[in-house]
Amino acid sequence: MQEEVKLIVDGRRLDGRLPDELRPIKIEAGVLKNADGSCYLEMGKNKVMAAVYGPRKVQPKHLADPTQAIVRYRYNMAPFSVEERKRPGPDRRSVEISKVSREALESIIMKELFPRSSIDIFVEVLQADAGSRTACLNAASVALVDAGIPMKGIITSVAVAKVEGVLVLDPMKEEDNYGEADIPFAFFIRNGKIESIALLQMDGRVSKEELLQAVELAKKGAMEIYKLQREAIMKKYKVEEVEE
C-alpha cells in the first residue's frame, strides 16, 4: 500500500515544502493566568499548550530531594487531538515521551538552586500531528523561560525523517507514517549556538552517513525554531513593559 503514495515529487513534499523546510510555526508565551509560565505553540497541525509551575513545594512531600529541585514533565494528549478518540490517561507511548522530554529539560535546568522544590511542566497536546513531542518540548522550553526558571540555555527540538531515500526536516503525518526513519532531536542552545544534543531517539533504518547528515539538517531547523522561540519571549516581555 505504502508504495502507492508518492511523498516527494519534483523535489517538493506533499505540502509543497522543500526537504529542508519547516512547517509553519506560531508561538505565544504567557497565555495562562494560573501557571507561573506558559506557552501556546503550533507547528504544522500540532497545537500544544505548555504550563510550568514552580519552583514550588513538592507534593507529596516524600518525593522532595534535599539537594536540588525535582523536575516533572507530563506529555498528555486530549481525546479529541487525534482522528480516532483517544482514551484519556497516560499510555506507554506518553510515558516514554514524558521521560525523555523531562531528561532533556532537566539537563539544562539549574536544579541545585531550589532544593526540596519541584518544577512541574505540563504539556497538553490539543491537536496532534507528526512531531508532537518536538512541538511540546519547544513550548515547554518557552514556558520555562516565561516562568523565570534559571537555565543554562534553551532547548529546541525538531525531527528529521528519511522519506523515499531523502532526508526531510520536520516531517508531517504522511512522511512519518510511510517514511523509512524518524529521528527526533532536541538541542541545547546557549548564546545562540548549538552546544550539544539533549534528546535523541530514532527508529527506522539509516546508514551511518545518513545519520550524520540528519544531524546537520536538524541543527539547521533548530536554529530557525530557536529564533521564533526568542521572538515569542521578547514579545511577551515587550507587552509586559508596555503594560507597566
Add this chain to the structure above:
Amino acid sequence: MQEEVKLIVDGRRLDGRLPDELRPIKIEAGVLKNADGSCYLEMGKNKVMAAVYGPRKVQPKHLADPTQAIVRYRYNMAPFSVEERKRPGPDRRSVEISKVSREALESIIMKELFPRSSIDIFVEVLQADAGSRTACLNAASVALVDAGIPMKGIITSVAVAKVEGVLVLDPMKEEDNYGEADIPFAFFIRNGKIESIALLQMDGRVSKEELLQAVELAKKGAMEIYKLQREAIMKKYKVEEVEE
C-alpha cells in the same frame, strides 16, 4: 414507549399513593455492634444500612486538618441491589452522590469540635429503588445522632418528581424512569422546623413555578420523615434505658 405507561390514574399513582404521599418507611437505629452509630432504613423498596465511625484518628494521617474534623461519606451499592448485577466499586454516579451527600451533612456537623479527627459515614445500598440517595441520607442522619456526633440539627431528605405534568412526592422507580423531572432535596431541620436547604439537585424540565411548588411538597414530606427519624432515635434510647 414511555407514552404507553400510564403513571397516574384517577389521581392515584401506580402503587395507589396520592401525589403527596410517601412510600412506607421503616427506620431502626443502633443495629450494628462495631460502628459508633448505625441505622437500617427502608423507604419503599430501598433497603439501606448506614454506619458512622468517629470522631477518630484520621487515616492516612496526611489528610488530617488541624482546625477541624474531616467528614467522609461513601455511598456504595451492593452488586445484588439492582436488577442487573452491578460491578463492585465506585462508579461516577456513586462518586457524585457521595460528594453532595457529604456536603449536606458536613454543613450541620460541628466539625470544629474535633480537630485532626475524621467522621466517616458509610452507607450501603442493599436494595435500590428510586431515591436511594435520599434514603441513604436519612439513614446516615440517624446514624450520626446514634453515634453522638454534635450537630446543629438533623438532615432529612426526600425527592419530588414531575410525572405526567403532576408533581409527586417520593417517586418510585417507574416515576423516576418515565417522569419529566426528578428533584432530590435535603433539608436542615432544627427544633422541629425546616430552616434551609442542604442538598438540591435536579434534572428534567420544569418551570419556575413548578419548582416553587416542588419545594413545598418536599418540605411536607420531609417533616413526616423527620418524625420517623425522631421516633427511631427515641426508641433506641428507650431500649437502652430499659437494658441498663
Add this chain to the structure above:
Amino acid sequence: MQEEVKLIVDGRRLDGRLPDELRPIKIEAGVLKNADGSCYLEMGKNKVMAAVYGPRKVQPKHLADPTQAIVRYRYNMAPFSVEERKRPGPDRRSVEISKVSREALESIIMKELFPRSSIDIFVEVLQADAGSRTACLNAASVALVDAGIPMKGIITSVAVAKVEGVLVLDPMKEEDNYGEADIPFAFFIRNGKIESIALLQMDGRVSKEELLQAVELAKKGAMEIYKLQREAIMKKYKVEEVEE
C-alpha cells in the same frame, strides 16, 4: 471426559512414578548477585526463582513495625510460564498463595530480632506445573537460609493428591486437573525432624481417614525434599569456602 483419562495403571502413574514418589528435584542456592539470598529450584516441570532482600529498611516507612520485622512474600507468575499467556500482575489466586505462603514462613522467622525492618521474599514462577506454590516455598526457604535470616528451623512443602481413589505424593498437572483432591502441605522441620504444620490447604473430597494418611505421605515426601534443601545449602557454603 475425565473418565477417559487413566491416571494410574498397574500401580504406576502417568510418568512412571509410584504413588509415594516425588518428581525429580533440582535446587541451587545463591544464584543471584543482587539478592541477599536466592535459590533456583526445579520440581517436575516447575522452574522457580526465589530472592530474599533484608532485613532492610521498610519502604514505605509507615508500614514499619517498631517491635519486629515485617515479612512480605510475592508469588508471581511469568506470562510465559503457562500454556496460555498469563496477563502480568497479581490475580486473586496469586494473592491468596502469597498470603498463606508468607504466613508459613513468618511462623518460623525470628522477626523480633529486626524491629522496623522488612524481610522481602520474591518468588517468580518461570514455568508452572502442578504444585508451583510448594516449589516456591521450598525455594524461598533455601533463599532465606542463604540470606542468613535467623529462623527456628526450615520450611519444606509438598502436596498430596487423591487420584482414582489412591493418595499420591507430589501430583503433576494431570493428577491435579483430574484428581479428586489436592492437599498442599508445608512443614516446620527442626533438627531434621518434622515438628508441626506451617501451611495446609485442601480442596476436593476426602474422608477423615484419607486425610490422616495424606499427612503421613506428605511427611515422607517432605523429609526427602528437606535433604535436598540441606544439600543445596551445604554446597553453596562449600563453594564459598573454596572460593575464599
Add this chain to the structure above:
Amino acid sequence: MNDDILAEVRRDYVLSKIRDGERVDGRKFDEMRKIEIQTGIIEKAEGSALVKLGNTQVLVGVKMQPGEPFPDAPDKGIIITNAELVPLASPTFEPGPPDENAIELARVVDRGIRESEAVDLEKLCIEEGEKVWLIFIDIWALDDDGNLLDASALGAIAALLNTIVPAERFEIGDDFPLPVRDLPVAITSLIVENRILVDPIKDETSVAKNFLTITTDSEDNIVAIQKSGSYLLPEEKFYEAIELSIRKAREVRKLLAEV
C-alpha cells in the same frame, strides 16, 4: 506559612468588599465576566470550542463514532461527557483519573444537554437496536480562574453547534451537521454573606465554595440544578438565584446564537 497568611489577608479583603456591596474585580453582583467563544479550532475533532470567561479558559472537543445503542433506547444516539481538570489549568489540580470535582462538573454539564434535549438523538440512529452515533464530549480545562462549570457548559453546547457528523469517514452516507435544537445555558452563583454573586472568580470562591448552578433552556425552563459545596441554602436565596439564572442565561444565549 507566609503563603497561608497572604491567602487569609486576601480572603478578608474579598469578604469585606462583598459586605460593602462590591466585588474585587469591580463587577456588579449580577454581572458576568467578558465571554469569548471560538469554534472549530481543532480540525481533527468533529466539533470544538474554546471558551474564555474572563481568565478562565476551557477547550471542549467533540468526537463521534458508531457504536451500540443502550437496550432501553435502541433508536437513539448516545452522549458521553467527560471532563479532565488537567494539572496545567491550576496549581491545585493533580494528574490522575477524574476526581469528584471533575466528575461532578462533567455530570452537571451532561444533564443540561441531556435534559434540554439539545441534541436530537433520534436523528443519530444508524440502524435500530444495532448501531447509533456515539457523541464524546471531552472538556479540557486550560486555565481555572473560577467558574469552570459555566465555561464548560458553554463550550460543550458551542462545540456541539459546530459539530459535523463524520458519516463519510465511517462509510455510512454523507456528513451532516449535528441536529442541535436547544441551547441550554448553565449559570453558577456563589451564595455568600447572604448575597448572590454570579460567575464567581477564584478569589471569591476562596471565601466559600458555596455554589448553585441552574441550567435553563431556550424557553426559560429549568433543566438542571446542582447545589455544590457544604453550606445551607436559604429558600429565598434559591428563588432569587432562579430569577437571576434565567435572566443571565438569556444574555449568554444571545452570544451562542452568534457562534
Add this chain to the structure above:
Amino acid sequence: MNDDILAEVRRDYVLSKIRDGERVDGRKFDEMRKIEIQTGIIEKAEGSALVKLGNTQVLVGVKMQPGEPFPDAPDKGIIITNAELVPLASPTFEPGPPDENAIELARVVDRGIRESEAVDLEKLCIEEGEKVWLIFIDIWALDDDGNLLDASALGAIAALLNTIVPAERFEIGDDFPLPVRDLPVAITSLIVENRILVDPIKDETSVAKNFLTITTDSEDNIVAIQKSGSYLLPEEKFYEAIELSIRKAREVRKLLAEV
C-alpha cells in the same frame, strides 16, 4: 496510646480466661454462637440470605445471568464468588478493591460450594459450548464480630437454597429453583494456647489470628481446609479440629434444612 494499653489489658484478660478453660462470652470451647438465618430479604436478587452469628452479620446475594461457559467445561454453569469487607462492617476495613483477607474469604467459601458439588452445574447449561448460567455470589459483610468466614459460607449456601433461576427474564423458558444437592458447612476454629476454640469472636482473635477452617459436606467428607494465619499447627490439634468440625457442621446443617 491509651487505646493500645486498653487493648493489651483486654488481650491479657481473654488469654487468662482461655488458660482457665473459659471464654469471655461464657461459651464452651466447642460451642457456636447463636445462629439466625433470614432468606429472601433482597427481592431484586435471585436469592439472598442474612446470617447473624452472634453479633457478626453478613448479607449474601445471588444474581444470575446467561454467559459463555469455560472451554474445558462447555456444559456447566459457572460460579463466581466475591466478598467485600466494606468499611461499614469494621473500624479496620478500608474502602477499595478486595484485599488479601477478602480474597481468601471468598475463595475458601467458593471452594466449599464447588468441591461439595452443592450446585448441580450440569443443569445450568443452556446451550452446550455457547451459553450457560453464571451464578454471582456476592458476600457483603455488615458487622464483623469475628468469624466472618463461617457466617459467609452459611449465607452463601442459604442464599443458593433460596435462589430462583430467572429464566423468564432472559426469555429462556420457565423460572426454576436452583438445583442444590449438598449443604457444605465451614467451621472455623481458633488454635491458641494448645486449645481449640470454635467460632471465635473478635476479642478472641485479638489474642492470635490462628485460624483453621474445615468445610464438610452432608456425608461428613472434608471438602475444603484452610489454615490461615502465621502459626504452627501441631498435628494432633489438626486431627482434633477435624472431629470437632464434622460434629459442629452437623448441628449447623440442621438449621439450614429448616431454611
Add this chain to the structure above:
Amino acid sequence: MNDDILAEVRRDYVLSKIRDGERVDGRKFDEMRKIEIQTGIIEKAEGSALVKLGNTQVLVGVKMQPGEPFPDAPDKGIIITNAELVPLASPTFEPGPPDENAIELARVVDRGIRESEAVDLEKLCIEEGEKVWLIFIDIWALDDDGNLLDASALGAIAALLNTIVPAERFEIGDDFPLPVRDLPVAITSLIVENRILVDPIKDETSVAKNFLTITTDSEDNIVAIQKSGSYLLPEEKFYEAIELSIRKAREVRKLLAEV
C-alpha cells in the same frame, strides 16, 4: 547514613578509575562482559532465552496465539513487547505495573526488532484482515548488574530464533519455526567524563545514568537509537558511539549465530 557515605566513596572510586582510563572490573572501555545465551529452557513457551551479561541475567519468553490484525496492516502478524523489572532482580525495583524505566526498555527492544524487520510478519498472516499471529515477547529481569537493556534485546532476538509457531495447538496447520531474517543487536554505552564505556555495570551507572543505546542490523544499518538519562551529549561522542556500537554489535551477532 553510613550507606550513603559508602555509596559516595564507591562512586568516587569508580570515577577516579575512569579518569585514569580504567574500569572497576578491569575491562577496557570498549569491552563487553562475558555473554552466555541459553535457549529453549522454558518448554511451555513457544521460544525462550536466558541471557547472562556478566552478572546481569534476563529471561525472555515468547508466547504466540491467533488474534485480529491491525486495520492498517491486515496481512501482518503483530509483535507485543512487555518488560517487567520484577523486585527479585534488584533492591530498587518495586512490585506493580511497569514504570517508565520498564516501559522505555520494552519499547527500545521492540523498536530494534520491528525496524530491522527481524521477523517476517507477512508470513504470520493466517487469514487476511481476520486472523494473524500475535507474538508476545515478555522480558523478565532476574538480576540487574547494569545494562539490562542489551541483555533484554539479546534475549528477545535469541528467544525469537528459538520460537516454533504453535499452529497445531490452534488447529491451523503444522508447526513451523518463526521466520527470523535479521539479527538486530543493541549496544548501550555510558557517556561519562568525556569517555564512552560500553556495556556499563551497575557500579559505573551509579556515577551517572548517561546512556546511549544504538541498535544495528546485520548490514550495519542503524535501526534504533535511544539517548536515555538527563545529560548533554556532545556531537562527536555520538559519532564515536555509532562506530563503537556497529563494531560491538558485529561481535555479539556472532554469538547469536551459534545459538
